[in-house]
Amino acid sequence: MPSPDAIASTETPRNASHKPVRVIAVASGKGGVGKTSVSVNLSLALANAGQRTLLLDTDLGLANVDVMLGLSPRFTLADVMAGRCELADTVLEGPGGLWVVPSASGKRHMAELSAREHVGLVHAISQLDLPIDAMVVDTAAGIADGVLTFCQAAQDVIVVVCDEPASVTDAYALIKVLSRERGVNRVQVLSNQVAHPAEGRQLFDKLERVTSRFLDVTLSYLGAIPRDEWLRRAVQRQEAVVxxxxxxxxxxxxxxxxxxxxxxxxxxxxxxxxxxxxxxxxSAPARSAAA
Known part of the structure; x- marks a missing residue:
C-alpha cells in the first residue's frame, strides 16, 4: 500500500485560481438513520441549484453511494490505496452533473486504515483539480478515527438523527468526541424520517439539552426530512428522490x-x-487583500 504522501503526489497540481470550497461532512452516531440518503440528496440538491458539487464516499469499508445512484465504478478509493490508479481516475459523473468519488464495499483493510492514512486521503482529495463549489463527505457511522478526521477536515458537520433513543444517544457520543478530541465546536443537526415537523424539532431539543449542559458545542437545527413513501421508492430505483x-x-x-x-x-x-x-x-484571503 503506498504512503499517504505518495497518494497525494500522484495528482495534478490544483489551479490556483479556484475559489475556496464549501466542505460539508455528513455523519451519524449509529447506522440505519439514512445518513447516506441525506448525503446523496443534499449533494444533488446543491448541484441542481447551480453549485458544482463533489460527493465523496468515505464509508471506506461499507460504501454504498454508488449503489444508491445506480453507478458502476471502474475504480474506487481501494484501488487508489493499492496503487492501481490515481485518485482522478475514480471520479464518476452522476446525475445532474454531480461528481462522485466512490469507495469500496467489503474491503476490510479499508475500514482499518491508520490515522496517518486518513490524513493522507484528506490531502489527496485536496489535490483534485476540479472546479467545485461544494463537497459533501459521506462518512461512516460511529466514532472511528476516519469519521473524526473527515469531520474535522470539513468546514461544517451535519449529524443525522432519527426518532430512536439509540440514535440520539449515539449522536451525543459522536458530538462529544468531535468536540473534546478534534476541536469541532459547531454542529448542524438534521432530523430524518420524521412523522411531522414538530417531531424533528423535539429530537433536536433532546440533543441540545444534554450538549448545552456538558459540552462546549454550538448546535444548530438544520431542519427535518419527512418519512416519505416516495423516498423509499427512489431508493429502490437506485435514484435520488430529488x-x-x-x-x-x-x-x-x-x-x-x-x-x-x-x-x-x-x-x-x-x-x-x-x-x-x-x-x-x-490563498483566498491573500487574493482578496490584493484586490
Missing part, C-alpha cells in the same frame, strides 16, 4: 436544506489543523 420525484415532500425538504446550507458563511481561512482544500483557504 431527481426521481422532485415534487415529493422529502425532495422539497432536501432542497430547503440545500438552500440553507448554501447560505452558511463561507470559510474565512484555515483553522490550524487538517483540512480539506487547505491551500485554497490559505
Amino acid at each position: 431527481e426521481a420525484f422532485p415534487s415529493s415532500p422529502s425532495a422539497l425538504a432536501f432542497r430547503e436544506i440545500a438552500r440553507r446550507a448554501s447560505q452558511w458563511q463561507a470559510p474565512a481561512g484555515p483553522r490550524g489543523h487538517v483540512e480539506f482544500f487547505l491551500e485554497r483557504l490559505v
